[in-house]
Amino acid sequence: MLLVVVLSIAANWIDDENFQWLFLIYSLILVAANSLVAAALLNDNKNKINDNKNKITNKIVYYGFPILFCLVYWVSIAFFTDDIPQKLLYPIRFIEIPKDSGWYIISNKYQRKEDFELHGIGVNGMTTEGMEYIKKNFTREVPSEGIDFDDEKNKCAQPKDKLQKNALYGYMAWNLGEVKVFCPRSVQFYGKHTEQELLLASQKCLVLKADILQSLDRQYIPY
Numbered sequence: 001m002l003l004v005v006v007l008s009i010a011a012n013w014i015d016d017e018n019f020q021w022l023f024l025i026y027s028l029i030l031v032a033a034n035s036l037v038a039a040a041l042l043n044d045n046k047n048k049i050n051d052n053k054n055k056i057t058n059k060i061v062y063y064g065f066p067i068l069f070c071l072v073y074w075v076s077i078a079f080f081t082d083d084i085p086q087k088l089l090y091p092i093r094f095i096e097i098p099k100d101s102g103w104y105i106i107s108n109k110y111q112r113k114e115d116f117e118l119h120g121i122g123v124n125g126m127t128t129e130g131m132e133y134i135k136k137n138f139t140r141e142v143p144s145e146g147i148d149f150d151d152e153k154n155k156c157a158q159p160k161d162k163l164q165k166n167a168l169y170g171y172m173a174w175n176l177g178e179v180k181v182f183c184p185r186s187v188q189f190y191g192k193h194t195e196q197e198l199l200l201a202s203q204k205c206l207v208l209k210a211d212i213l214q215s216l217d218r219q220y221i222p223y
Helices: 002-013 017-046 052-080 084-089 113-119 128-137 195-202
Strands: 102-106 167-174 179-183 206-209 213-215
Touching: 017 052
Parallel strands: none
Antiparallel strands: 102 167, 102 213, 167 179, 179 206
């Protein structure tokens, strides 16, 4: 079981192939050392009188060394691997990455009155014109142009598609709690970045309440 975990971490978390082998060898040595120390201490305790002092020692052997082993192991993982927080949070979807980008629509209650009057926004933020188009054609080939960050205006650009002026394309860089961080697909927080690069990237994202954006089902939207 441990070997499966080690191989999984080495394959998915460590990019450098040499580091992968080094991490695998280091893991096996660490496990062997922990097993030998635990076996030696347990064997030593068997030859002693079973008094209170030995009971305390036994508890240290049973619980202390595995905890110390795990601590040293996690420190070693942090040494061999970049972006530890992201790699821990991504599998449970507390965060997303650019490849998870999709279409989102703005909820009705956050639309301005002028938008309703000018664009005829109907159900769940979709324009009535857009819904009529989908009903008539019933196809995934809805004409659309992806949304990305507009460098000239220094803000997220509005969709150019006349049918869906209230749609945004991107991913949730932070997807937990009442406040979300929504970023365009071009923004990347993984990998090695300087503080200045991270600051510029974060300025391209939107900090929103959870109910402002509603995800559109991939079944009906071309990605």
